[in-house]
Amino acid sequence: MALLQISEPGASLDPHTRRHAVGIDLGTTHSLVAAVRSGVAECLPDREGEVILPSAVRYCADGTARIGREALAGAVSDPTNTIVSVKRLMGRGLADVSKAGRLAYDFVDAEHGMVRVRTAAGIKSPVEISAEILATLRQRAEDTFEADLYGAVITVPAYFDDAQRQATKDAAELAGLEVLRLISEPTAASIAYGLDNASEGLYAVYDLGGGTFDISLLRMRGGVFEVIATGGDSALGGDDIDAALADWALARAGVVAESAGDRRAAAMAARVAKEALSSVDRAVFVCTVAGTKVEQAVARADLEALAKPFVDRTIAAARKAVRDAKVDKAAIDGIVLVGGSTRMPQVRRAVHEFFGRAPLTNLDPDQVVALGAARQADALAGNHGASDLLLLDVVPLSLGIETMGGLVERIIERNSPIPTARAQSFTTFQDGQTAMSIHVVQGERDLVADCRSLARFELRGIPPMVAGAARIQVTFTIDADGLLSVEAREETSGVEASVTVKPSYGLSDEEVTRMLGEGFGHAEDDMAARALREAQVDADRLLGAIASALAVDGELLSSEERASIERAAADLRATRDSTDRAAIERSLKALSDATEAFAAERMNRGIRRALAGRRVEDL
Amino acid sequence: MNLVADDFELFGLPRRFALDRGELDARRRALQGEVHPDRFAGADGAAKRAAMQSAVRVNEAHVRLADPLKRAAYLCELAGTPVRAEDNTAMPLDFLREQMAWRESLDDAGSRAEVDAVARDLASARRGAYERLASALDERRDFTAAAQEVRALMFIERFAADVDDRLVALEG
Numbered sequence: 001m002a003l004l005q006i007s008e009p010g011a012s013l014d015p016h017t018r019r020h021a022v023g024i025d026l027g028t029t030h031s032l033v034a035a036v037r038s039g040v041a042e043c044l045p046d047r048e049g050e051v052i053l054p055s056a057v058r059y060c061a062d063g064t065a066r067i068g069r070e071a072l073a074g075a076v077s078d079p080t081n082t083i084v085s086v087k088r089l090m091g092r093g094l095a096d097v098s099k100a101g102r103l104a105y106d107f108v109d110a111e112h113g114m115v116r117v118r119t120a121a122g123i124k125s126p127v128e129i130s131a132e133i134l135a136t137l138r139q140r141a142e143d144t145f146e147a148d149l150y151g152a153v154i155t156v157p158a159y160f161d162d163a164q165r166q167a168t169k170d171a172a173e174l175a176g177l178e179v180l181r182l183i184s185e186p187t188a189a190s191i192a193y194g195l196d197n198a199s200e201g202l203y204a205v206y207d208l209g210g211g212t213f214d215i216s217l218l219r220m221r222g223g224v225f226e227v228i229a230t231g232g233d234s235a236l237g238g239d240d241i242d243a244a245l246a247d248w249a250l251a252r253a254g255v256v257a258e259s260a261g262d263r264r265a266a267a268m269a270a271r272v273a274k275e276a277l278s279s280v281d282r283a284v285f286v287c288t289v290a291g292t293k294v295e296q297a298v299a300r301a302d303l304e305a306l307a308k309p310f311v312d313r314t315i316a317a318a319r320k321a322v323r324d325a326k327v328d329k330a331a332i333d334g335i336v337l338v339g340g341s342t343r344m345p346q347v348r349r350a351v352h353e354f355f356g357r358a359p360l361t362n363l364d365p366d367q368v369v370a371l372g373a374a375r376q377a378d379a380l381a382g383n384h385g386a387s388d389l390l391l392l393d394v395v396p397l398s399l400g401i402e403t404m405g406g407l408v409e410r411i412i413e414r415n416s417p418i419p420t421a422r423a424q425s426f427t428t429f430q431d432g433q434t435a436m437s438i439h440v441v442q443g444e445r446d447l448v449a450d451c452r453s454l455a456r457f458e459l460r461g462i463p464p465m466v467a468g469a470a471r472i473q474v475t476f477t478i479d480a481d482g483l484l485s486v487e488a489r490e491e492t493s494g495v496e497a498s499v500t501v502k503p504s505y506g507l508s509d510e511e512v513t514r515m516l517g518e519g520f521g522h523a524e525d526d527m528a529a530r531a532l533r534e535a536q537v538d539a540d541r542l543l544g545a546i547a548s549a550l551a552v553d554g555e556l557l558s559s560e561e562r563a564s565i566e567r568a569a570a571d572l573r574a575t576r577d578s579t580d581r582a583a584i585e586r587s588l589k590a591l592s593d594a595t596e597a598f599a600a601e602r603m604n605r606g607i608r609r610a611l612a613g614r615r616v617e618d619l
Numbered sequence: 620m621n622l623v624a625d626d627f628e629l630f631g632l633p634r635r636f637a638l639d640r641g642e643l644d645a646r647r648r649a650l651q652g653e654v655h656p657d658r659f660a661g662a663d664g665a666a667k668r669a670a671m672q673s674a675v676r677v678n679e680a681h682v683r684l685a686d687p688l689k690r691a692a693y694l695c696e697l698a699g700t701p702v703r704a705e706d707n708t709a710m711p712l713d714f715l716r717e718q719m720a721w722r723e724s725l726d727d728a729g730s731r732a733e734v735d736a737v738a739r740d741l742a743s744a745r746r747g748a749y750e751r752l753a754s755a756l757d758e759r760r761d762f763t764a765a766a767q768e769v770r771a772l773m774f775i776e777r778f779a780a781d782v783d784d785r786l787v788a789l790e791g
Contacts, residue, residue, distance in 0.1 A: 180660055224648050323787070380660035390652055417678040419656065419671055479671065480656045545663040592664045599669035606653030607673070611631040614646065 019150035021180060021381035022141045023188065023373025026130060026154060026168065028087040028211030028237060029340065030366060031055045033137040034374035035144075036383070041192065041371040044144050052366065053140075057132045058082040059121035067136045075268065079104040079260040081120045085239055086133075088211045089115055089126035090171075091163030091505045096235075104260035113505040114167065125511075127171045134175035151178035153377040155369050157212040158184035159232035159396050161442045162454050162484045163505040169481065170506075180380040182481040185209075186216035187227055187393055188372030189338040193363060194220040195375060195389070201333035202228075204322075206351050206359065207369075208314060209339035211237040215318045217325040217332070223388035229325035229415045230396045231317045236310060238271070238341035244306045246270035249285040249296040262289045277303050278343045304346045311350050318354055324415055335359040338368055393418055395478050399454075402439035406448045411476055414444065421477040425491075428472075432464040438474065440484070453504040457486050463493045528581075535584040539576040542588060543569060546595060549602065556601045568594040626680035626693065636691060636756040638684065647681045688776060691752055691769050700762035702769045710771065717744075718774055725782060731789050738782050745779065748772050 022035045022044075030052045034043045043051035050069075058071035059081045066074070074082040083105065089097060093113045108116040108123055116123050134154075141149055154172050156165050165182055172179045186205035193199065199220050207214040214232035218225055246266040250257055257263045269287035276283040277300045285296040322329055335351060337359045342348065351359045379389040394415045400408040401424070411422050426436065436459050443451030462470055471491040478484055489496050546569060554562065572587040627634040630646045652658070654673035659666045683689045692702045721737065728734045748771060755765040 181657065221648070224652070226648070319787075319790070323783075380657060382661045390648075390655060390657060392648075392651055392655070416682065419675045420678055421675045477671075477675070480674070541661075542663050545661060545666070549662065549666060595663055595665040596669075599663070599665040602666060603654050603669045603673040606658075607629070607650060610649040610653045611646065614631055614649070 018383055019381040020141070020145045020147055021150045021152065021374075021377035021383070022137075023153045023370050023375070023377045024134065024137055024155065024172075024177075025185070025188070025370035025373060026087065026134060026156075026171075027055055027369075028085050028209050028239065029055055030210075031133050031137060032367060032370035033141050034367070034370040035141065036374050036378040041374040041378075043367050043370055044141055046140055053133065053136060054084075055086065055133055056082060056084045057086065057129050059119035059124065061120040063121045065121065065132050067132055076261050076265045079264045080106050080118075083117060083119070083124075083129050084264075085211050086126050086129045088235065088239070089117075090130065091161065091165075091167040092126070093505055104264055113503070114163075127167050127174060130168070130171035131174035134172055134177060138175055138177055149177065150381050151180040151377065153181050153183055153188075153373045153380065154179060155185045155188045155373050156182050156482075157207075157209075157232065157234050158186050158214040158216050158227075158230040159212065159234045160482075161234070161397055161452055162482070163452070163503065164234060165482050166503065166506055169483070179481075180377055182483075183373060183376055183391060184214070184216065184227070184230065184393060184396075184482075185212075185369045186214045186230070186336075186338060187218065187225060187391055188370075188376065189336055189368045190216070190218055190220065190225055190372065191375050191389065191391070192368045192372035193336050193360070194225065195223075196363075199334065202327060202331055203334050203336055204318070204332050204355065205336045205338060206314070206318065206342065207232075207338035208341040208347060209237050210341070211235065211239050213237060213314050213317065215314070215321045217321055217327065224390045224392065226392040227394045227417075228327070229321045230394055231321035231324065232396070233313060233317060236313055238274075238339075239267075240310050241303075241307045241341070242267050242270040242274060244310075245274055245285070245298070245303060248302070248306055249273075249298065250289065250294065253294045253296050255289045255292065255294050257289050259290075265289065273298050274303060274344075278345060300345075307344070307346060311347055314347075315350055315354050318351075329355055332357075336363070336368075337361060338365050340366055393480075393482070395420065395482060397442045397452075398444055399476060399478070399484065400441050400443075400451065402441060402448045408441055408443075408446055408448055408451055412478060416478075418482055419477065419479050421475055423473050423475045426472045426474060427468050428462065428465065428470045429467050431467050433467070433470075434462045434464055435460045436462070436472070438486075440476070440486070454484065455503045455506075457488075459488045461495060462490050463495055465492070532579060532581045532584075535581045535588070536576055539572055539584055539588055542591060543572060543576075546591065549595075549598070553598075553602045553605060556605060557598060561598065565591070565594050565598065625697070626684055629677070629680050630684065632684070634694070634697065636687075636694060636753050638690065640685065643681070643684055647677060650677045687749060687752075688769060688772055691756060691765060691772075694756055695762050695766045695769060698760075698762040700766050702766045704770055704773055707770065710774070714771055714774075718778065721778060725778075725785065728785070731786075734782065734785050734789060738786065741775070741779055741782060745772070745775050748775060 022033050025032045032043050032051055034041055045051050053068045054072045056068060056071040056075065058066040058074045058078065071082055075084060092115055094107055094115045097107065097115050106118040108118050114125060116125050138149060152172065154168060156168050169179055169182060186207045189207065190203055190205050202219050205216045212234050213236040214230065216227055216230040218227045249270065250266055257266045265287045266289060269285050273283040273285045277298065281300045283298050285298050287294055332355060335355050335357065342365050348359060375389060376391065395412060395418050396414060398410050398414040399412040400410040403409045411424055412420060428436065438457045440454045440457065441448055441451035442454050445451050459472060462472060472488055473491050474486060474488045476484060476486055568591040572591050575583045575587045630643065651674060654670055654677060656667060656670045656674055659670040683693050695702050721741065725737050728737055748768060752765055752768040755761045755768060
């Protein structure tokens with residue numbers, strides 16, 4: 001077969017081979033998909049011309065699902081089968097969700113910790129529900145381009161923990177999307193804002209959405225977006241204000257919303273009134289509860305009194321982020337507002353007051369995240385003109401491990417730049433001990449009980465030794481998506497201890513496989529045929545990537561080294577067209593192994609290039 | 620991978636305490652511009668792994684060089700005089716007395732003004748300690764004295780964090 005024409009990021013692609021990469025904002029209330037077309041980022045509309053897809057999924061008894069506006073129509077009449085704000089359930093356990101309170105769903109507590117919802121179409125995990133939304137957006141993009149997608153950048157709240165990020169990535173994979181990168185919503189917004197306005201300097205992004213709040217401080221300079229500090233609350237948003245207003249209005253009317261449908265109706269009525277109060281001083285809360293029509297006048301001052309505790313929490317988080325960044329508020333060049341809730345005059349006022357300057361409002365707070373994600377997707381796909389963009393993000397929450405007495409030993413501090421890694425040594429405390437368990441948590445508190453449990457790692461295969469003799473080096477890595485991985489090795493014997501991860505709020509690999517098998521638009525696909533096709537796509541990608549790497553940096557290799565890579569490539573090209581998936585995978589691995597040393601040399605060359613022309617001062 | 624082992628060498632900077640933070644940050648951006656995993660999103664697995672390791676290495680070195688106390692401890696270690704804060708906790712009596720006096724004045728401080736006064740004293744002591752540290756490292760090249768100063772500054776920074784917490788609590 002011919003080599004695919006794939007070029008290195010930074011090199012220009014032939015316009016006919018332009019890759020279709022999209023940015024997706026998977027929001028609590030709304031979701032959007034955007035792409036860069038003819039150099040301009042734009043949100044892609046559906047057939048009716050709407051760019052916003054309500055993040056709602058309604059399950060029907062025949063096993064099908066309705067997504068978006070069509071689903072929302074059932075929110076009141078069929079509340080337990082109509083899932084809205086599913087983002088608030090991602091990577092969460094039943095206890096977390098109950099704390100949030102009063103959600104209409106029929107929850108099932110699951111063995112792996114992440115909450116499940118019982119619907120007419122069966123028990124669904126938040127990952128599957130989110131995948132329905134993502135698959136709808138993927139379809140929309142593929143219809144627009146009349147082509148398959150190369151990949152997607154999915155945004156997550158900056159303050160999402162590892163479990164929430166992993167759940168988002170799982171959902172995207174389930175929806176058949178190749179995840180190029182997970183990026184933070186405020187970072188995405190800053191890309192859209194910064195690139196469009198050629199901004200330089202220190203910016204704060206205040207992002208108050210339907211269910212999450214983020215504050216990020218970042219420096220923009222020549223296409224580099226460097227996050228300095230981030231903070232927030234992944235369970236604080238406009239939904240909370242709606243709920244408070246609904247409670248207040250019903251209490252004033254002396255009505256109690258008992259049923260799930262009534263509660264949903266009240267929350268929706270509250271949202272309508274809240275949105276109206278952004279432009280007028282008085283509105284009416286109207287809904288039907290228990291068959292009775294409730295009408296309650298609401299003044300903007302009433303709403304502001306109810307919203308104040310939530311707005312105050314966002315300002316407290318902003319204060320903490322500014323402190324973490326070790327910057328002076330006066331040094332901030334601009335404040336970017338993101339998220340529908342920032343349309344509230346009260347929020348704008350509070351932000352203005354805290355930062356001592358008026359926030360920037362010349363962008364659409366609903367679209368800016370998807371637009372920024374689209375820019376990053378375009379850059380990661382290696383499309384022409386997008387290569388100067390670079391995001392340097394941080395980990396939002398400290399990572400720690402449980403030690404004696406339920407205390408946390410911190411191993412990676414919050415706001416550390418990612419990717420990052422930290423190695424920690426452990427030893428055995430009993431003679432002949434061959435296994436140990438490590439509990440990883442995320443959060444800023446000193447007690448394990450006050451942090452979020454991420455996972456328990458079982459290390460097995462430690463060679464038997466006397467107590468205290470083994471030295472087990474455990475490396476915790478947080479990658480550029482903000483996701484954690486763990487490796488372990490016994491130092492004195494060099495034995496790799498095997499690591500089994502039990503995520504506290506995740507899905508097991510078997511569950512993901514089962515869900516993949518169940519569909520999302522490709523239920524009829526034969527699993528084996530799909531696996532073969534995937535191996536072939538991997539082969540094409542690898543051959544293309546190595547061809548372009550050789551073209552750029554080939555002279556780093558001796559002729560023998562080059563010959564050995566070319567032999568492995570020729571072998572993969574030969575097996576690629578067979579139907580033997582295992583053979584393709586073996587050739588893939590052989591070619592990948594053959595390029596290890598080459599890859600390291602390429603990095604060293606990059607480091608020399610980065611410092612070339614910079615004066616190396618005298619020692 | 621044979622990534623440069625010395626942080627200063629990796630960033631092409633002289634091995635000394637005095638450092639231009641702007642230059643350090645600019646070099647981090649230039650290095651990440653070459654090795655960050657985003658630059659290899661479409662690359663093969665080996666290149667992705669190598670990029671990941673290099674980006675981790677650059678970030679780790681940047682964190683160590685950017686923080687004056689970590690940088691000083693690193694210089695001591697490179698000079699063969701590690702700080703050994705975990706097993707060398709012997710501090711001069713005067714220093715410990717001063718520490719206790721500070722702790723007491725912080726405990727007794729009830730008002731914002733009183734905490735501010737503690738913070739001012741602390742800031743001046745901290746400035747003095749960093750000046751002594753810079754001189755020990757860059758002028759006298761007395762790494763034993765520098766290591767002792769680093770250990771003292773660890774106490775001071777810990778106390779400074781507590782003072783900060785108090786100030787935050789007072790802000791409400």
